[in-house]
Amino acid sequence: MANEKIEQLRGEILGACNAAADMTALEAVRVAALGKKGSVTGLMKDLSALPPEERKAFGQQVNTLRDEVTAALDAKKAALGDAELDAKLAKERIDISLPVRPEAKGSIHPISQTMDEIAAIFGQMGFEIADGPDIEDDFHNFTALNFPPGHPAREMHDTFFLPENEKGERYLLRTHTSPVQIRTMMSQKPPIRVIIPGRTYRCDYDMTHTPMFHQVELLVIDTETNMSHLRGCLQEFVRTYFGVDDLTTRFRPSFFPFTEPSAEMDIGCSRKGGELKIGNHGDWLEILGCGMVHPNVIKACGLDPNIYQGFAAGMGIERIAMLKYGIPDLRTFFESDLRWLRHYGFAALDVPSVTGGLSR
Numbered sequence: 001m002a003n004e005k006i007e008q009l010r011g012e013i014l015g016a017c018n019a020a021a022d023m024t025a026l027e028a029v030r031v032a033a034l035g036k037k038g039s040v041t042g043l044m045k046d047l048s049a050l051p052p053e054e055r056k057a058f059g060q061q062v063n064t065l066r067d068e069v070t071a072a073l074d075a076k077k078a079a080l081g082d083a084e085l086d087a088k089l090a091k092e093r094i095d096i097s098l099p100v101r102p103e104a105k106g107s108i109h110p111i112s113q114t115m116d117e118i119a120a121i122f123g124q125m126g127f128e129i130a131d132g133p134d135i136e137d138d139f140h141n142f143t144a145l146n147f148p149p150g151h152p153a154r155e156m157h158d159t160f161f162l163p164e165n166e167k168g169e170r171y172l173l174r175t176h177t178s179p180v181q182i183r184t185m186m187s188q189k190p191p192i193r194v195i196i197p198g199r200t201y202r203c204d205y206d207m208t209h210t211p212m213f214h215q216v217e218l219l220v221i222d223t224e225t226n227m228s229h230l231r232g233c234l235q236e237f238v239r240t241y242f243g244v245d246d247l248t249t250r251f252r253p254s255f256f257p258f259t260e261p262s263a264e265m266d267i268g269c270s271r272k273g274g275e276l277k278i279g280n281h282g283d284w285l286e287i288l289g290c291g292m293v294h295p296n297v298i299k300a301c302g303l304d305p306n307i308y309q310g311f312a313a314g315m316g317i318e319r320i321a322m323l324k325y326g327i328p329d330l331r332t333f334f335e336s337d338l339r340w341l342r343h344y345g346f347a348a349l350d351v352p353s354v355t356g357g358l359s360r
């Protein structure tokens, strides 16, 4: 009688186990058989009702049944687990042999390309790259560059000031890359030969001004550096950059607080028929500001102006990119218009170098 009951239960449980379609159903089978109130667990309670001579054999049969059920549950669980994993892998399958979509192709922004070209040309002449923070203090952006307090040139920069902090200091967004001249002279020993490309900020917006734009600064500090070195460097730069071997340059006297004497450099061009062409065609185009570093600036950096002298120059990167690549409106540089980026962008592997070629 007892035997029959066990046999019947075995058939039922193993059948249910086999039929379980997922982990939840299988767990229900386990609880129904081996749980506290499960059918197999319940058999043990029958034990006490049996005559003592039958108890041992019955107990062994129940234990065997429990082992069998446990093994069947484990096997089914493993099989279901494999099936679930297979289903998940099948669902998440990615065909890595598919070609990438053509839209995924990126390009180098003309500003990055121009900076790379500038670095390649000055790198060839022995210049290193220096940089500094976009958020500056008054000392580096103005005072150390020989802008006296209240000097009108400070106002001309249309500075973005940050709110005053607890210490009463007012930081600002640097209005030019010149403060990195100060940082470089205060942290490196001459001879110094650096270019400083980077972002600059002024509160201005129209066809030819954006509140954020880029400049590159040039700085050479040594003991016997003069204005003809400055002219030679800049001339070599514009000739290589614009790809015009005999491009003429012209220096006009100018004023910057941090240079003495100061000059603006023009390059030859033509404006015939409203079209701007770089080359020796009789007309002139202003391209950058430059000069010999003012002794006050050298002094402010803790160097002796009787020993050290040098030259500096500053140039707008957007401006020279527009001139070289025929980009008419400055504001379009920062609109992230995909069609513009595709049109004016450069191939990622087209790395500019003086020997390998710049671009177009």
Ligand code: DAH
Binding pocket: 175, 176, 177, 178, 217, 218, 256, 259, 288, 289, 290, 291, 312, 313, 314, 315
């Ligand atoms: N910092 C000047 C500006 O933003 C540009 C400049 C002019 C930099 C002459 C120089 C320089 O280093 O010598 O307008």
